[in-house]
Every structure is written in structure tokens, then in C-alpha cells.
Amino acid sequence: MKVPFLDLKKMDDSLKSELQIAFGKALDEGVFSGGNPVNSLVENLKQFLGAGHLIPLGNGTDALELALRALAIEPGDEVIVPALTWVSTAEVIKLLGAVPVFVDTDSDGLISSEWVNLVNQKTKAVIPVHLYGKMVDMEALCKEAKNRNLFVIEDAAQAFGASQKGKAAGTWGEVGAFSFYPTKNLGALGEAGACFTKDEGLARMITLFANHGQIKRDEHLILGRNARMDTLQAIFLNVLLKYFNEFQATRKAQAKKYLDVLSEIEEIVLPKEILRENHNAHLFVIQIERRDELKEYLDLKGIGTAIHYPEILPDMLPFACEGQFENARKISQNCLSLPLNPYLSPIEQEQVLGSIVSFFK
């Protein structure tokens, strides 16, 4: 039996038919842009995130870009980002003509507190990334940023559902960026994302940018573009949100099982804090020096794994910059993500564990 890293078509038949019914209803109603489904998604998401403004968008990368635009990040401005993250985080900075300044991570892949040493006159913002679903210590980071008059944009793309001191990931900084890419914990059946902010002015700017700068139909105040969330995705997300807590419980139970069994193996470094509330168990990432060997072994056994991410951003062609980035580099060499998702069965997880244990025998 093969165990895929993630197979989205394995969702429950009952969930599938609920999504099909919702799609059927959309066909009957004929509203394919904006409309009630998007408005209700906004309200539903706010139930999870708390009081503030939620701007539905086309994807998480748009969310990051429009956050930077709303904060008036300009060419030449510097924005500090961790060296290990999905490419979007730094990509949007460069697309705006601003400069991503990379900082190393801690041993879990989260932005190092050393970032404060990179602040200078040109620095405008810092983007903490809640990598793998584990939150950066936002209380500490926001305090440091405030002392230096810097904006905080939270890349919460992987962390929907996590919270720290009762405050949700994505609601700590000036703007939080979310992605509902299909593989995320709250994943659409296509592309979708959102920004969260408590600042009314920023919410207004992001909303304008995302909709051609229109304040109302045919009245364009600023230069904008189309970054709106697709109505169909909002429809699907409204359905999927009802299962979010249940799916989270499944993820946490799987994470616990992995921790219980794998803690016996000394060679493996485990994500020990994954069961805490400041972690949404998006990915179960182990670190092991014989990573490639283990991955190949599991591949042969039919077990799918993934690497998040094989290359640090400063080493990539579009960013190419010098630096050690010791922790980030080590994680990129040693990390391996194990199957963990609501569609993974207990038998499949047993098989993953059995194969890992047999590798060390």
C-alpha cells in the first residue's frame, strides 16, 4: 500500500457531496464574482480571528503584496525577512522595488531575534513567518518593532488556527496575510487568500488595491488591480470551515502519535512543541542529518514525504546574496515533512511509522 504525502481527492464522500451541492447551488444562482458567499466567508473568518477587518483576496501572495502596498513600502525601502520561507514572502518585496534583507532563523526555522541588528534608516518593516504552523514569539517581536518604528506584516499563510496568549496568528502585526491554497490547513479547492488588519485605513487601502482602486462602481481613486477572491472558492471555504476544528483535532492526534513513537529514535530531531496552541500542526517536520537517505528509503517503501524547503532564499537566483544563514541552511539540508493531514488514515500512519522505525534497524 502506498501512502501519499497528501492526496486531496481522498476527502470523505459526505464532504465531497456537500461541496458538490454548494457548487450546484452556485450554478443555479449565477453569481460568480463577489456576492453573499464572499461576505459570509468574511464574517465566518472573523469568528476565528477576532475583531478587525478581513479582506478576501485571490491568494496569499496577493495578501502579502497588498499589505506592503497599503503600508506604502517604496522602492529602496528595506524589509527584513527570514532566510527560510516559501518564496512569496521575499518575492513581493522585490516586485515592489524594495529590498528583502535576509536574516537567519532559529533551530525551528523561525526568524532569529538577531533581526534587530539589521535595522537601519532604510528599514520599514519586518515579516515574521509562522513556518510549518509554529508561531514566532509575536509579543517580543512586536515590542522590538514598535521600539524601532517598524511595521510588522505577519506571514500567517501556514498558521491559520494557531494562537498565542489567546490572540490568533495573523492578528498581531499591522497586517496578517493568510493563504487558503489547497494544501494549507484551511485549503480551498483552488487559489484563495486574505488579509487581516485592525486598522481601518489599511483595510480600506487593501480593499481598494484589490479592486482596481474603485470606491464604488466606475469611480477609481487610486491605481489598483484585480486581487479579489473567487466566489466559488468562498463557497467552498464556507463549507470547509465547518470541519476546520475537527480536522485540527485529527492533525494534533497524528502529531502526538508521531512524537510518541519517534521520540525513541535519537537521530531524529522532533518538532517538540507541535501540540501547543501556538502551533497549528500544518506540517510535521523532522530534522535528521541522513535526510536524503531516509527520504529515498521511504520513497522505495511507497511513503511520500516532502522537503520544506530544499533551498534558502538568499541562495536562489532572484535574490542571490551572500551570507551564512547557518540555522536556515541546516534546516534546508536536514528537514523532512512526514504525511500529516485529515485524509491520512490511522493504518497509513502506522505504515509511515513502521517504515521509519525499520530504517533505523
Ligand SMILES: *Cc1c(COP(=O)(O)O)cnc(C)c1O
Ligand atoms: C503558501 C504560502 C504563501 C503564499 O500563498 P499562496 O496562496 O500560494 O499565494 C506565502 N507564504 C508562505 C509561508 C506560504 O506557505
